[in-house]
Amino acid sequence: MTPVDSPTDTAGALPPDFVVIDVETACSRVSSICQIGIVGFRDGREIFDYETLVDPCDEFHLFNTRIHGIAEHHVVGQPTFPDIHPLVQGHLTGRTTVAHSYFDKGALAAACRIHDRPAIETTWLDSVRVAQRAWPELASHRLGMLAQHLGITHKHHDALSDARAAGWVIVKAIDHTGIALDEWLAPPRKPGPAPRPAPDGPLSGERIAILGQPRDGPLACRIAALGGRIVSAVGNTTTLLVIAGRAPFAYSVRNSGAFRRAEQYRRLGGTIRTVSEQELGLADMVPGPAAA
Template identity: 85%
Template sequence: MLDISTVTRSDPADTLPPDFVVIDVETACSRVSSICQIGIVGFRDGREIFEYETLLDPRDEFHLFNTRIHGIAEHHVVGQPSFADVHGIVHGHLSGRTTVAHSYFDKGALAAACRVHDRPAIETVWLDSVRVAKRAWPDLESHRLGLLARYLGIAHKHHDALSDARAAGWVIVKAIDHTGIALDEWLAPPRKPGPAPRPAPSGPLSGERIAILGEPRDGALACRIAALGGRIVSAVGNTTTALVIAGRAPYAYSVRNSGAFRRAEQYRRLGGAIRIVSEHELDLPGLAAGPITG
């Protein structure tokens, strides 16, 4: 990382624009304008088509706290360009496109650097890959980039701007593949789930208070439970009688490590009557099959 200057790699035959670009920055100190490294990666049709990375002289001080995080110190950026010098390049990659960042820290840092270096703001459409990941894999305990990279099998060197940008881009690609939700749909505000359906007055699940994992509270699984007399609750609590998991056991890592699953198991260890079952067990009266934990 510390031996790079300004590097751009792309396929010379690839002349079509990217579907989206991803940016990540590292900063020298607590001022978000103090960008000392930028990484940008372009994606089209689920593959990388170009990358750009550079160290920058932030024209600001370096704090030891920041250097310990990313390994970049003042002597590494001697002779490197300033943000003002590369503004045109960054503008050319981002302007008028969809730009992904993992959280909006990078968006704020870019805007602040434009102000401090007296350069025009870069107009782009921002997409937060944290929000995408939370919607695609809602049951993960954390949506930090490092954990997502490990979970999704993405090669990643944390706090290296190019590696972070690449990893965030692959989060988007894999989220599209996983959910079937296209890029333009991710840009729209997420739909808020409606109210849970009212339970039927009688049925094999009458009297059950059921939390759902893996589907919204107004989805097809919730409607099925309500039709069998079960009442949908918003979260696992001490009065919940069952956690019903969309899909079939054995359960994926993201399910087993979700907050709902772990709370249900904790209540069971404490002697609670809550059961953990897959949606395929719902035909059994009163969830009589007992705990199915995969």
């Protein structure tokens, strides 16, 4: 644990680009915070971390203890939420705060209310929503699944480890997509219409669904320029499912809804094929305008 008394890095230099928070709770009341972890990130690296057990001033339920391993005797003599509120407030106020789902946001708000402490004013970013946009092909965007997929060291239901893993999800999503932090804070852009197919080309007559990119993305433009018609989802008239990315048949892709639907149609006698963009020879093509 590296406690930090001010929301700057240990060298006292620039503040974090964003902080990540995770909490564990003692019982079904979300205000019953019994552990809290905070990690600060700047320029794609960790610059501080903070973790503490918390006396929730509430009862412990066996269900919760089985999940995170924290029991009543572990928090004897530990600070209460009012004790740590100033430090948490100092780290989060005026910053972008990441949490994996908004459970932690709700727990923090409830704890402030129950313990009569000021609400913490921060800008929240849900790393689940970020992961869903960055890796839409994944069958699950739970933190454990993401950590395994992205090669992040992770101990589930440990507040500091969960916070650290969620922070690395953000760092890797920025690197993977090129979408900057402030852009993630904006509402997600709805895909525009699919590009119109060229009147002829090697993909003329094909009805093509794409897994891993939006229907108006660069891969769709390359397909349309070769005469392929982009469809929004795999259906019984789809002839090709094209998988974007460098590892097109990873476990997460094979367990996606689009891949499973394509397999089902094939078993029922459909002619749909599943191929990667590399197999179509599209991976290195520069997107060009499709025919109007």
